[in-house]
Amino acid sequence: MTKPQVKDFDLNDAASRLIAKNEFDGHLVYGSKKFHTATHRSNAKKDGPADGAMHHEQHDVVRDSGADRYQRIPEFWEDVNECPICGSKNRSFYLSRFALDIYSCDDCTHRYMHPRIKFEKLITLYAKDYTANKVYSSEPQMDIDGVKSTYGLNLLDKLGVPDRGRIMDLGCGSGKFLATAKQHGWNECIGVDANPTFQDIHEEVNGVRFIYSSFETLDTNAIGEGYSAITLWNVLEHLYDLKSIVRQIHSLLKKDGLLFIMVPNVESMATKLIREKSATFNWKHVAHFSPKSLEKLMNDAGFETALMETSISEIENVKSYMNGAWPYSGYGDPDGNFDFITPSFLHENMLGSRLIGVFRR
Numbered sequence: 001m002t003k004p005q006v007k008d009f010d011l012n013d014a015a016s017r018l019i020a021k022n023e024f025d026g027h028l029v030y031g032s033k034k035f036h037t038a039t040h041r042s043n044a045k046k047d048g049p050a051d052g053a054m055h056h057e058q059h060d061v062v063r064d065s066g067a068d069r070y071q072r073i074p075e076f077w078e079d080v081n082e083c084p085i086c087g088s089k090n091r092s093f094y095l096s097r098f099a100l101d102i103y104s105c106d107d108c109t110h111r112y113m114h115p116r117i118k119f120e121k122l123i124t125l126y127a128k129d130y131t132a133n134k135v136y137s138s139e140p141q142m143d144i145d146g147v148k149s150t151y152g153l154n155l156l157d158k159l160g161v162p163d164r165g166r167i168m169d170l171g172c173g174s175g176k177f178l179a180t181a182k183q184h185g186w187n188e189c190i191g192v193d194a195n196p197t198f199q200d201i202h203e204e205v206n207g208v209r210f211i212y213s214s215f216e217t218l219d220t221n222a223i224g225e226g227y228s229a230i231t232l233w234n235v236l237e238h239l240y241d242l243k244s245i246v247r248q249i250h251s252l253l254k255k256d257g258l259l260f261i262m263v264p265n266v267e268s269m270a271t272k273l274i275r276e277k278s279a280t281f282n283w284k285h286v287a288h289f290s291p292k293s294l295e296k297l298m299n300d301a302g303f304e305t306a307l308m309e310t311s312i313s314e315i316e317n318v319k320s321y322m323n324g325a326w327p328y329s330g331y332g333d334p335d336g337n338f339d340f341i342t343p344s345f346l347h348e349n350m351l352g353s354r355l356i357g358v359f360r361r
């Protein structure tokens with residue numbers, strides 16, 4: 001085993017002092033795993049101070065009731081027996097938030113909720129969900145979405161969409177994307193959404209056809225086929241039967257047609273760091289994609305990957321949290337402690353908050 005060495009240093013030279021200081025930094029000398037076990041901070045019983053357990057003497061003053069504060073009401077939940085992407089039964093517990101348990105697939109890295117809310121119950125929760133409408137019909141959000149939509153449409157052009165014939169947006173919400181597509185020269189724009197609360201807004205959108213339906217019950221005769229592009233903006237993470245829906249989308253596209261996907265990135269810097277405080281772990285999100293699991297879902301359905309990248313850095317949330325503040329407080333990094341973390345650093349390493357994937361039939 002390596003032994004730490006006493007090293008002399010030059011008082012006025014930070015680099016030389018660093019070399020001397022590193023010799024009493026256990027993690028650097030031994031590696032953190034070896035250091036924790038060799039110093040009994042971590043042990044096989046998993047009750048050492050570095051194992052996340054309460055110190056044994058504290059049990060004299062704190063009783064472990066074993067009860068969780070948030071408990072699922074059993075009748076509304078059903079088990080998910082295998083990974084919805086690769087079918088593997090091998091999984092590890094990832095985290096829990098307000099009694100929503102998230103597991104990580106050991107084989108394809110996908111994260112998913114288990115158990116999940118029964119579909120019949122889920123519908124009733126969505127019917128009570130007015131938050132989405134409020135968020136997405138606010139003016140700054142509409143402005144941002146207009147720019148985001150244009151970026152998506154430009155991506156489709158630059159990646160060689162066959163033509164600007166038929167485009168369908170599944171989970172179209174307010175219809176902002178399709179209104180932008182119409183202006184961008186798309187001929188036939190079709191929006192599908194299960195939520196009829198957007199109907200008033202839709203009436204003001206010209207040249208777009210809206211269909212109120214869930215994907216599971218979508219009438220494929222009504223929507224036809226031969227689409228040049230199909231888009232799903234922040235939709236896939238909500239869906240229960242991913243594989244059959246993606247297969248269905250594949251059959252609706254014409255040859256070389258493009259499928260555009262935006263989903264939360266479960267391997268974003270923000271989510272990796274904020275974990276169970278992250279707003280992405282909510283009852284609506286049953287699927288949490290990693291770059292790998294998104295690509296696997298699409299490739300398995302016969303799509304070829306045209307582009308994978310991340311967008312939306314969530315950098316202020318990351319830095320607020322790194323500074324010890326609530327991640328969504330807007331505290332940020334007023335002293336510039338973390339200036340080296342930049343949007344380009346995050347996106348170069350696929351650490352942005354949203355995954356963008358474009359896939360070709």
Ligand SMILES: [Zn+2]
Binds near residue numbers: 083087088109
């Ligand atoms: Zn899997």
